[in-house]
Amino acid sequence: MSRRTRIFLGMTIILMLAAAGFITRYDPSQAKYEIFREYRGQFDAVKSETLLLMDSLDERSNIGNTFIYSNNGNAAAPQLHESMNTGLQDKIRQLASWSRDSLDFVRYSRQDGKPLLRFIFDWEREHGPTYHIVYCTSQSMVEQTYAAEPVKYKLNSLADGWYGIEIE
Incomplete structure (x- = not known):
């Protein structure tokens, strides 16, 4: 040779x-969280404004699931919580646009005084499995919340207080 x-x-x-x-x-599961890595500032801004909004609306310790944003698919225009200011609405619409409209819901709840904010992507699994980007100050509360649901999930830590949830 x-x-x-x-x-x-x-x-x-x-x-x-x-x-x-x-x-x-x-790891293809990490690719879906690229939107969080790329637009983390926008997620933080939505989180901060949502926490302020929800604190001003209700002083109770626990709040059930409140839909902040709902993309009703092709059936109707996206719905936004009636008390949101236009700045927060624009931030959520921008995240939906950056996700290529795979952001289906933004839900807020509070348990034991701790907020849980969920960004739910690909609810109908058009582009792959459903996944959530979640903000909560307590990982154990996130685990408790998803353990109570009738689904299998995989939890990924994204940043301080932020988690990625893959629904299987």
């Missing part, structure tokens, strides 16, 4: 090993 052939064969083997390493380490 000539020197040139050995070099070419060596480079080919190195490229194949690198590709195999990339493929085995690639």
Whole structure:
């Protein structure tokens, strides 16, 4: 074998090993949370404004699920909570646009005085499995909330107080 052939064969083997390493380490479940990584500031802004809005509306310790945003699919125009100001509405609409309209719901609840804000994507599984991006100061409360639902899920930590939930 000539020197040139050995070099070419060596480079080919190195490229194949690198590709195999990339493929085995690639986690497609993390790709769906790219919207959070890219637009984290927008998620934080929606969270802050929603917490202020909900605190001003109700002083009780626990609030059941309140729909802040609902994209009713093709049947009707998206619904926004009646008490939202236009700034918060625009922020949520922008997130929906950036998600290519896979943001279906934004829900708020409070349990034991702790807020739980859920951004629910791909509810009807048109683009893959349903997933949620969730804000809560207590991971155990997030786990409790999803354990009570009749679904299997996988919890991923995204940032301080932010979680990704894959619904199987």
